[in-house]
Amino acid sequence: MPAYLAELGYKNPDQPDNTLSHYATGTDFFAYLRGDTARLTRFNSAMKGAATLLASPIPDSLLESVADGNGVAMVDVGGGHGQVTQKVMEENPHIKARFVVQDLGAIIEEARARNPKYEVMEYDFFTPQPIRGARIYFMRRVLHDFPDSKCREILRNQIHGMVKGQSKLLVCETVLPAVGCSGFESLADISRTTFSSMQRSEKQWTALLASVGLRVVKIWPAKQKGPFAVIESELE
Structure with missing residues (x-):
């Protein structure tokens, strides 16, 4: 890392094709994982394990207004095997609307093999979202892997x-304090050099969302002690 940072002039990395992963392995982190089945399996297991330790991250008041019937309650974008969606459904059995988990092909096939109660859909979030009018679009620990662009x-x-007026975008991420970050928060931020990304403060999250026409409504703290808040946003 010291040599990489020296080449950058000790500036915050912000180019998606010039990450620490590119410097060390010649490719981006996720491409590297896809080329190493054992590492990819361990990575997915770690992500699943972390999620199962948490309560449903969706604020209860947002779920209360979800429509019944054939509407879509929540789209879990980049949702892996659906561990968060499963937790939300278990804690809210009264919701009859649909839940959809989206991720890339191999991951979705693993999720489908579990015969889940939620729907699964192969989807790349670098393409337009195919589900229109869901109440909640949810992304957990997705954006911290990418630079602002x-x-x-x-x-x-x-x-x-x-x-507009119907859909919410919920981003579940670390929200750094303006000053006085903990050791965990500082280390998590440094680790983002792997992706030329960063952990972001409330000001940075608000500016990022505003730059694409989203207004932050509220930042919800974690339901249980932990580093991840939920940033509620909607179309301006």
């Missing part, structure tokens, strides 16, 4: 499916 691309693709 790529985040805007991902966000605009989700906006493609949103309906």
